[in-house]
Amino acid sequence: MKYTKATNYALHMIVYMIEHAQSGNLSLHTLADHFNVSATYLSKILTQLVKADLIESTSGANGGYALRKKMEDISYMDVIKATEGTGSLFECKFQEGSKCLIQNVMAEAENLMETYLRDKKLYEVAKIQIGKGKSF
Amino acid sequence: MKYTKATNYALHMIVYMIEHAQSGNLSLHTLADHFNVSATYLSKILTQLVKADLIESTSGANGGYALRKKMEDISYMDVIKATEGTGSLFECKFQEGSKCLIQNVMAEAENLMETYLRDKKLYEVAKIQIGKGKSF
DNA sequence: ATATTAAAGACTTTATTTATCTATAATAAT
DNA sequence: ATTATTATAGATAAATAAAGTCTTTAATAT
Ligand code: SF4
Ligand code: SF4
Numbered sequence: 638m639k640y641t642k643a644t645n646y647a648l649h650m651i652v653y654m655i656e657h658a659q660s661g662n663l664s665l666h667t668l669a670d671h672f673n674v675s676a677t678y679l680s681k682i683l684t685q686l687v688k689a690d691l692i693e694s695t696s697g698a699n700g701g702y703a704l705r706k707k708m709e710d711i712s713y714m715d716v717i718k719a720t721e722g723t724g725s726l727f728e729c730k731f732q733e734g735s736k737c738l739i740q741n742v743m744a745e746a747e748n749l750m751e752t753y754l755r756d757k758k759l760y761e762v763a764k765i766q767i768g769k770g771k772s773f
Numbered sequence: 774m775k776y777t778k779a780t781n782y783a784l785h786m787i788v789y790m791i792e793h794a795q796s797g798n799l800s801l802h803t804l805a806d807h808f809n810v811s812a813t814y815l816s817k818i819l820t821q822l823v824k825a826d827l828i829e830s831t832s833g834a835n836g837g838y839a840l841r842k843k844m845e846d847i848s849y850m851d852v853i854k855a856t857e858g859t860g861s862l863f864e865c866k867f868q869e870g871s872k873c874l875i876q877n878v879m880a881e882a883e884n885l886m887e888t889y890l891r892d893k894k895l896y897e898v899a900k901i902q903i904g905k906g907k908s909f
Numbered sequence: 910a911t912a913t914t915a916a917a918g919a920c921t922t923t924a925t926t927t928a929t930c931t932a933t934a935a936t937a938a939t
Numbered sequence: 940a941t942t943a944t945t946a947t948a949g950a951t952a953a954a955t956a957a958a959g960t961c962t963t964t965a966a967t968a969t
Contacts, residue, residue, distance in 0.1 A: 638775060638776050638780075638862065639860070639863075640774050640862055641925090641926065641927090642866070642927070643926080644774075644863075645863075645865060645867075648875060649875075652875075662945095664946090665945075665946070666944095675927080677928070677930075678927065678928050678929080681947090683946085684946080684947065687946090687947095694945090694946055695935085695936075695946080696935040696945050696946050697935060697936025697937045697943090697944060697945055698936070698937040698938060698944045699937065699938095700944075700945045700946070701945070701946085713878060713879070713882070727775075727776045727780075729781060730778070730781070737898075739785075739788075742890070743776075743890075745889065746849070746886045746890045749889050750883065750885055750886040753881065753882045754882045757878050757882075762873075762874045762875055777956095777957065777958085779957080798914095800914065800915090802913095802914085811958085813959075813960060813961075814959050814960080816917095817916090817917095817959095820916060823915090830914090831914080831915080831967075832913080832915050832966040832968090833914055833966060833968045833969090834912065835914085835967090835969095836914045836915070836967070838915090
């Protein structure tokens with residue numbers, strides 16, 4: 638069980654977009670170049686962030702991506718949910734319906750992590766990294 | 774990111790072994806039959822639990838598996854570490870050495886979950902399920 | 910010596926993640 | 940209108956990881 642690379646990408650995209658919030662739209666091309674990752678794959682991840690309403694996209698010349706949500710409000714968990722999905726980490730395949738004690742414990746553990754990550758905003762990272770150069 | 778099926782198996786093995794702690798060794802055959810899962814695959818998982826010193830195994834007739842650690846002390850996290858490994862959930866592949874803020878936040882979140890699961894013992898589930906029949 | 914049991918290794922299958930390629934749609938600039 | 944620029948979507952491929960099987964070996968009790 639590991640976070641996917643997509644989540645790593647997504648977190649960095651948001652941080653970068655926070656740092657460049659004044660620069661207008663950032664194109665896929667710009668982002669892919671800067672982070673030196675596959676453009677079309679990155680595109681899918683950015684689209685997930687769009688669908689999660691964290692960022693918005695505009696087509697055409699001078700288009701690209703920009704933050705949609707207030708930057709101070711974007712939490713780690715917002716991003717993680719967008720890329721990892723919303724299901725529980727522990728899902729029993731044997732007796733799916735019945736909520737059991739094991740599942741309750743695992744869910745409560747996940748809740749603790751989740752609550753923490755919902756409180757932590759990516760803005761905090763960005764602020765510190767401004768002036769420190771590239772984050773990736 | 775999901776817990777593997779192996780973790781699900783392992784948690785249930787421990788619960789079952791706690792419930793049958795008086796019955797002497799439980800053979801792979803017995804366990805695989807009872808839970809109706811692949812014997813050789815289950816074997817690998819049990820071996821992981823042996824290596825984690827949660828249970829012990831003895832070869833030969835009347836051999837099998839039995840708890841090694843005191844049953845009241847076996848936590849969810851003990852089992853999870855045995856099957857999922859000990860690495861962090863979030864591992865950055867880009868600048869591995871440098872501990873950054875993102876990694877710190879993700880690690881702290883994981884810590885909260887971990888601490889909770891280290892405190893929760895599987896014994897509690899077993900006690901309740903005694904008298905309620907099969908757990909799987 | 911034999912039967913019973915676990916462990917280990919090589920391997921296959923399946924599922925998931927990561928990545929690419931191509932076509933389509935939207936928009937701005939000319 | 941046409942063209943250039945941009946994002947989205949779908950199909951597919953490649954890479955990696957998880958789940959499962961098969962076979963051999965080692966240990967132990969009878
Ligand atoms: S900022 Fe942290 S997570 Fe991002 S590339 Fe650097 S080390 Fe990795
Ligand atoms: S006890 Fe819970 S985790 Fe286990 S099989 Fe039943 S529902 Fe699934």
